Each structure stands twice: as C-alpha cells, then as structure tokens.
Amino acid sequence: MSVKILTICCNWSPWACLNQAQMAGFVLPENLKVIRVMCIGRINQALILKAFEFGADGVLLLECHDEDCRYGPGPAVGHGNVQRVRKLLDLLGIDQHRLVEKSFGAHEKTELAQAIEDFADTIERLGPITQKERKADHYGGCET
Amino acid sequence: MVDVRLDGLVKNKGLFQCLECGKCATSCPRCMSGKEYSPRLLAHKVIAEREDEAFIENAVWECLTCDLCSERCPSGVDFSGFVIEMRTLLAETKGLKGYRAHDGAVHSWMRMMTVPELKQNRLGWINEDLKVSSTGEIAYFVGCAPYFDVFFSGIEVNTLAISRDSVRILNFFDVEPVVLADERCCGHDLLCTGDRKNFEILCRLNYEAFKDAGVKEIVFSCPECYYVWKEFMPQVCKGFDLKVTLLLDLIEREVNRGGMTFSPFSRRVTYQDPCRLARMVDKVEVPRKLLRMIPQLRLVEMEHFGHGAVCCGNSAFINCDAYSKFIQIKRLKEARATKAQMMVTSCPKCMIHLTCAMRDKVRGGEWNMELVDIHTILAREMGWFKG
Incomplete structure (x- = not known):
C-alpha cells in the first residue's frame, strides 16, 4: 500500500516558491497532495489531527519565515500548534517525523523542492501508519 | 425522520409523561443564559409537530446533556437520555451535526x-x-x-x-x-x-x-x-x-474501616458538582463527606449545589459558545459569593472549562480563583493515625 502525503502550503512565500520550482521543472510526487491556505496560522491543531484521522501518513506544513508573515503572528501560531500536535501524535504512537513544518522565503525554490523530496522519502521509509485502509466507514458512516 | 425509532424513543424516555409545566426550561442553564432553546418545546415538537424537522434537529444538538431538566422534572422524563439517543439517530440519518x-x-x-x-x-x-x-x-x-x-x-x-x-x-x-x-x-x-x-x-x-x-x-x-x-x-x-x-x-470505604486521619487544611472551600457524578450516578454526599473530614477545612455551598448544581458550561466538547461562557461566569460568580478561597471539583472537564473561563483575556482575570481537584487535596492531606 502506498503512502499518502498531505502538504499544506501558505499562499504567500512558499506558494510563490513552489510555482517557481515547478516552472523550473520540479515535479511533485504523485502521492502528495497540496492544499493552498492563506496562512499556516489558520491551520489549528484540529485540522492537522483530522488530516491524520482521514488517512494521511505524513503532513508537511510550508510557511513563510517568521519575519515575512503577511499577517504578523502566523508562523508563530503554527509553531505552537505543530509542537502540541506532535506531542499528541506521540501519545497516539504515531512517529513525530510524520509532521514537519518548514519555512521558506519566496526565492528559495531549490530548498523547497529539496524539502518536499526529503519529506516524501521519510514518509516512504516510515510506510503507512496502519495496515488497513481507512475509509469513510471509519467515521461511523457519518458525514462530518 | 425515522418515525418508528422516534416513536420508540418518545415512549421509552417518558416524553408522553411531560406535563408542559416548564420546570425543565426554567432550570436549563442554556435557556437561562438567553439561548432560544427549551427542553419542553422540543418534547412538544417531537410528539405533536414532528414536521418541524429543522427545529427538532437544531434543538437536539443544543442540549448540554447536563441532566438538570430531568432532575427538576416532576414526571421523570429522561431528557438527556432522549437527546443522546436522538443524536445517534440523527447522526445515522442526517450526518453528525452540532458545532464541535x-x-x-x-x-x-x-x-x-x-x-x-x-x-x-x-x-x-x-x-x-x-x-x-x-x-x-x-x-x-x-x-x-x-x-x-x-x-x-x-x-x-x-x-x-x-x-x-x-x-x-x-x-x-x-x-x-x-x-x-x-x-x-x-x-x-x-x-x-x-x-x-x-x-x-x-x-x-x-x-x-x-x-x-x-x-x-x-x-x-x-x-x-x-x-x-x-x-x-x-x-x-x-x-x-x-x-x-x-x-x-x-x-x-477505607476511611470507614478506621485508622486514617487527615492533616489540617485551613481553607474555606466550595465544591462544584460535576453533572455526571451528582445527577447521573447520584454521588453528592461522598465528596462532601470526605472534604468535611479534613480538619479546619470549611465547606460552603454555592447557591446551586448537589443535585441542583449548574453545569460547568459545556459537555462532550460540543456547542461551546458565548452562552457557555455566560454559564461559566455565572458559576464563578456563585463561587465568589460564597467567599470561598478555593473551588474544588472532581471532574477534569469542569477543571478545563472553568479554567478557560477564568483565563478569558477580555475579562482580564477578573474571575480568577484557585481551582483544585478533590483527589489532589485528599492525596495531600491523608495519612495513617499514629496514636
């Protein structure tokens, strides 16, 4: 069973960076899905947990450098949330390396492409979290 | 709506016994904090106006399941039980709703x-x-x-x-x-x-x-x-x-066997009854008895206490909103009014919710109060009698 990787990307520096990387020929791994959000500060503990609950085997948060945040405290809020969710994942017996946050300036396309590849490798190596495929059924057949 | 199952629930949970006296609504912390929600009206709707599905669905997800309405009900309607089963029923047919x-x-x-x-x-x-x-x-x-x-x-x-x-x-x-x-x-x-x-x-x-x-x-x-x-x-x-x-x-049980003693703890305290403990499993006296055994500890009661205690504002992490905050602040005001130096509770959720209300930045710590779990006090003060 292949792994599923979710990347949550801030709309500002990292998104511009990702665009540049792709224009320069970088191809995203097939099992990696990118969600663009306005700021990593929006991604609270619940959303990260939910990604794992719905079957992600790794979650990568791409954010701006602290001093570049368009809104002010975004990355700082992100650091706090990631720290706490990593502890929760640890309690749940899920390897903390499955949740990573990285910050990029708009010009750092090589570093960003490298970071995505490294993360994909790490998750490939760690493998899927559970042996069983998690389906909607896991959610009690209920919509949320 | 699944009528057969709903009929069964209405019957088994005693909703037909409702006298429409309104005691449930006037004791409901959510209703009393200004929310347009009434257990009585929900009972009426599921019995007589079942076509008003929007109202019923909303109301079912509003309840705190604190069980104070059932406590006050003179006919023994098991209202929290009804709401919990209704949620299961609605979740199966219409999806998990309610603001979590x-x-x-x-x-x-x-x-x-x-x-x-x-x-x-x-x-x-x-x-x-x-x-x-x-x-x-x-x-x-x-x-x-x-x-x-x-x-x-x-x-x-x-x-x-x-x-x-x-x-x-x-x-x-x-x-x-x-x-x-x-x-x-x-x-x-x-x-x-x-x-x-x-x-x-x-x-x-x-x-x-x-x-x-x-x-x-x-x-x-x-x-x-x-x-x-x-x-x-x-x-x-x-x-x-x-x-x-x-x-x-x-x-x-161990205290009753004798040989134990408590060291003095000179504090005026009040006790917050958790809804599950006080009303759902009827343990009102035990915590009080144990607290009273501690020498120099003075237990004073809030306006609402024991079986009639008011909820800490939230249950099962659903529907936390401004009304919950209102209930919590009202509860902290009651605790303050007793002039107690410390609030004791026995539920981690009461502790989380009341601490959250105290930490409210807008109110700037106005309602801060020492909040301690009963097990912590007992563990600290208990010892063997050395005669």
Whole structure:
C-alpha cells in the first residue's frame, strides 16, 4: 500500500516558491497532495489531527519565515500548534517525523523542492501508519 | 425522520409523561443564559409537530446533556437520555451535526483510537514515586488526561495531577494499580455527540484490553469514564463482568474501616458538582463527606449545589459558545459569593472549562480563583493515625 502525503502550503512565500520550482521543472510526487491556505496560522491543531484521522501518513506544513508573515503572528501560531500536535501524535504512537513544518522565503525554490523530496522519502521509509485502509466507514458512516 | 425509532424513543424516555409545566426550561442553564432553546418545546415538537424537522434537529444538538431538566422534572422524563439517543439517530440519518468545540480535535483523537493496531505511548506521566503494574486484579482508568494536558496547554491545566494523585491514593492503600499502555478513551464524548458506532468500538477494545491484563476491578477518578463504564459498558460488551469502582467510594470505604486521619487544611472551600457524578450516578454526599473530614477545612455551598448544581458550561466538547461562557461566569460568580478561597471539583472537564473561563483575556482575570481537584487535596492531606 502506498503512502499518502498531505502538504499544506501558505499562499504567500512558499506558494510563490513552489510555482517557481515547478516552472523550473520540479515535479511533485504523485502521492502528495497540496492544499493552498492563506496562512499556516489558520491551520489549528484540529485540522492537522483530522488530516491524520482521514488517512494521511505524513503532513508537511510550508510557511513563510517568521519575519515575512503577511499577517504578523502566523508562523508563530503554527509553531505552537505543530509542537502540541506532535506531542499528541506521540501519545497516539504515531512517529513525530510524520509532521514537519518548514519555512521558506519566496526565492528559495531549490530548498523547497529539496524539502518536499526529503519529506516524501521519510514518509516512504516510515510506510503507512496502519495496515488497513481507512475509509469513510471509519467515521461511523457519518458525514462530518 | 425515522418515525418508528422516534416513536420508540418518545415512549421509552417518558416524553408522553411531560406535563408542559416548564420546570425543565426554567432550570436549563442554556435557556437561562438567553439561548432560544427549551427542553419542553422540543418534547412538544417531537410528539405533536414532528414536521418541524429543522427545529427538532437544531434543538437536539443544543442540549448540554447536563441532566438538570430531568432532575427538576416532576414526571421523570429522561431528557438527556432522549437527546443522546436522538443524536445517534440523527447522526445515522442526517450526518453528525452540532458545532464541535476546538474544531472537533478532541473527537478526532478519540476516533483515531478506534484503530485496533494502535500502540499508544501514554505512560510518560508516571513518576518514579508512583507504583503501578501491567497485570493484576485492580486497575486504574486514566482517561484522556495525557491528551488534555497537551491540547489545553495554552490555558495551563494540569489534569494529569488528578491521575498522579489518584495513583498516590491507591498506593497509600497498598494497591499497585494496573495502568494500561493501550487503554483508550472511554468514548463518552463520541457517545454524546451521536457517534455510537465508534463509541462501541472503543468500549469493546477497552474491555478486551483490561480482560487480557487479568483485571477484575477498575477504579475511576473521572466521573464521565465512571458513568460510561457503569451505565453503558454492560449494554455494549456481552458478558461484561468487571467491577467498576469510583475512587471516592473506595476512599470512603477505607476511611470507614478506621485508622486514617487527615492533616489540617485551613481553607474555606466550595465544591462544584460535576453533572455526571451528582445527577447521573447520584454521588453528592461522598465528596462532601470526605472534604468535611479534613480538619479546619470549611465547606460552603454555592447557591446551586448537589443535585441542583449548574453545569460547568459545556459537555462532550460540543456547542461551546458565548452562552457557555455566560454559564461559566455565572458559576464563578456563585463561587465568589460564597467567599470561598478555593473551588474544588472532581471532574477534569469542569477543571478545563472553568479554567478557560477564568483565563478569558477580555475579562482580564477578573474571575480568577484557585481551582483544585478533590483527589489532589485528599492525596495531600491523608495519612495513617499514629496514636
């Protein structure tokens, strides 16, 4: 069973960076899905947990450098949330390396492409979290 | 709406006995905080105006399931029971609704625990001075405390102190409780938010885990876990034969055997009754009796206490909003009015919710008050009589 990787990307520096990387020929791994959000500060503990609950085997948060945040405290809020969710994942017996946050300036396309590849490798190596495929059924057949 | 099942619920939960006296609505903390919600009206709608589905659905997700309405009801309508079963029914037919606090993070980790292969790493809180074992006859059920302390670190709650002090108390009585690494959430919050399927999975996994460890009796400090194990586990798990004990009951039993003493604790305290403990399992006297045994401790009651105590504002992490905050501040005002120096409670959720209200930045610590769990006080003050 292949792994599923979710990347949550801030709309500002990292998104511009990702665009540049792709224009320069970088191809995203097939099992990696990118969600663009306005700021990593929006991604609270619940959303990260939910990604794992719905079957992600790794979650990568791409954010701006602290001093570049368009809104002010975004990355700082992100650091706090990631720290706490990593502890929760640890309690749940899920390897903390499955949740990573990285910050990029708009010009750092090589570093960003490298970071995505490294993360994909790490998750490939760690493998899927559970042996069983998690389906909607896991959610009690209920919509949320 | 599934009419046959709804008919059954209306009948079994005693809704036909409703006299429309309105005592439920005038005691409901949510109604009294200004929310347009009334248990009486919901009962009326499901009996007589079932076509008003929008109203019924909204109302079902509004309730705090604090059970104060059932307490006040002169006809014995089991209103909280009705709401909990209605949520299961609606979740199956119309999806899980209701606004889940913290974006449903709490329910997320509970659902993640339904995976059978889960290997948790949850015993890091056990200090060297605590004696626990992995097999044996008596177990201690920790609950979600390790998770709460991480998730709510922003408001600095220490619910693990309750677990540590509970184990200390058991050690004091020469019990080395089994504390399991693969214990899961009791599922209370899933049950109360309509996710019956995952609730039952957690029940079965927990039951198997404790049976495998050779446990015969489980001791609880958390009222919600105790309530679930006492009332629901025998329904869900076939052949359920574990003895379920509340830690406060165990302490009372040991105290009655004599030889124990409490060191003086010169404080004026008030006690917040958790809804599960006071109303749903009827343990109002035990905590009070134990507190009164502590010399120099003066227990004063709030305006609403015992069976009539008001909820801490939220239950099962659903519907936390401005009305919840209103209920919490009102409760803290009642506690202040007693001139108590300290508020004692016995539920980690009461502790989380009331601490959250105290930390409200807008109110700037106006309602700050020392809030301590009863197990912490008892663990600190109890000792053997040295005559």
